[in-house]
Amino acid sequence: MNILVTGGAGYVGSKLVPKLLEKGFHVRVLDWFLFDDNIFKDLKTDKLELIKGDLRNSSIIKKCMQGIDIVIHLGCLSNDPSCDLDEELTKSINLDAGINIIKEAKKNKVTRFINASSASVYGIKDENNVTESSKLEPITLYAKYKADLEEFLHSQASEDFSPVSLRPATVCGYAPRLRLDLTVNILTYHAVTNNKIVVYGGEQKRPNIHIDDLVNIYLLLIDAPKEKIHNQVFNAGFQNYKVIEIANLIKSVLGPDKIKIQITEDNDHRSYHISSEKIKNTFNFSSQFDIKDAVLDLAKAFENDLVKNPNDSKYRNVKHILENEDFINNKILG
Numbered sequence: 001m002n003i004l005v006t007g008g009a010g011y012v013g014s015k016l017v018p019k020l021l022e023k024g025f026h027v028r029v030l031d032w033f034l035f036d037d038n039i040f041k042d043l044k045t046d047k048l049e050l051i052k053g054d055l056r057n058s059s060i061i062k063k064c065m066q067g068i069d070i071v072i073h074l075g076c077l078s079n080d081p082s083c084d085l086d087e088e089l090t091k092s093i094n095l096d097a098g099i100n101i102i103k104e105a106k107k108n109k110v111t112r113f114i115n116a117s118s119a120s121v122y123g124i125k126d127e128n129n130v131t132e133s134s135k136l137e138p139i140t141l142y143a144k145y146k147a148d149l150e151e152f153l154h155s156q157a158s159e160d161f162s163p164v165s166l167r168p169a170t171v172c173g174y175a176p177r178l179r180l181d182l183t184v185n186i187l188t189y190h191a192v193t194n195n196k197i198v199v200y201g202g203e204q205k206r207p208n209i210h211i212d213d214l215v216n217i218y219l220l221l222i223d224a225p226k227e228k229i230h231n232q233v234f235n236a237g238f239q240n241y242k243v244i245e246i247a248n249l250i251k252s253v254l255g256p257d258k259i260k261i262q263i264t265e266d267n268d269h270r271s272y273h274i275s276s277e278k279i280k281n282t283f284n285f286s287s288q289f290d291i292k293d294a295v296l297d298l299a300k301a302f303e304n305d306l307v308k309n310p311n312d313s314k315y316r317n318v319k320h321i322l323e324n325e326d327f328i329n330n331k332i333l334g
Ligand SMILES: NC(=O)c1ccc[n+]([C@@H]2O[C@H](COP(=O)([O-])OP(=O)(O)OC[C@H]3O[C@@H](n4cnc5c(N)ncnc54)[C@H](O)[C@@H]3O)[C@@H](O)[C@H]2O)c1
Pocket: 006, 007, 008, 009, 010, 011, 012, 013, 030, 031, 032, 033, 034, 035, 053, 054, 055, 056, 073, 074, 075, 076, 077, 078, 079, 093, 116, 117, 118, 119, 167, 168, 169, 170, 171, 172, 179, 182, 317
């Protein structure tokens, strides 16, 4: 089985790709390696093909699609602030390139297209349990193009082409390509380095998912019988916590006596809460990891110096993109 992972050198991909190799799949990663060129340097296997290229380059996409059975589409500008930098750039990567990748996949007889969408497509809702059938009301460009790409993908479903979209909550936990711009990861970093967690507001509820649970879900979507995934959409978020609850949990895990929480006023009181009953019931799936595991893994990684120069911009997407002139000037990068 040959799998193409777009954006496979990112945070999620850096944990998913080694797992796919472990399971015996042949994996082709297409990524511009925006954050780390050496992320897979320790993976010595001829089952891994790394292709450095731009998702918007259609001749690369054609080449990458040869012999592929399943696509896992992760590649994009992956948070609100990065997408807000330049709408044209964002649309070209997050929507236009995505549409081309879907069309090429279908043309090349890819049977299953697993699309990394996001729980942010719902916008902010009053209802307590946002399910897959709740209305999509994206607020940000990031969420809007996620919703648009889903719509296109699912319009392409056919007997031989099974699209499935996953809408994950905010991911947490250590990965070789780490992001320190995600709630649990940032707060843990602050607790570890400053013994202080600054919380803005804090009453907002945010759903979370541990990166290892997310990886297990991607494996499940690869293995599941077609009828369970064909043209389906799944939420994936298992701990709906208030930000202040996350901060308290980190404090209790890492040092109730030494870590201080500082609450700063914030006008953003938007909360949301997603239901992941569908994925649990369809696959009999239960999450095996929680925020506490993520905090402990991250703390261990900092302690063991696995996170080199944590102030480096490469751990913070928008900062890093801003430092990358060619990227921000919207050049197609080979
Ligand atoms: N991390 C989360 O909390 C989260 C939550 C919900 C959904 N998601 C989705 O999961 C997917 C993976 O997220 P992540 O956290 O690993 O993101 P990430 O930013 O770490 O990885 C994205 C990868 O895409 C690559 N990329 C971006 N533009 C490219 C281009 N034009 N050409 C080639 N490569 C390009 C980058 O180099 C990077 O390696 C994304 O689609 C994201 O929207 C993530």
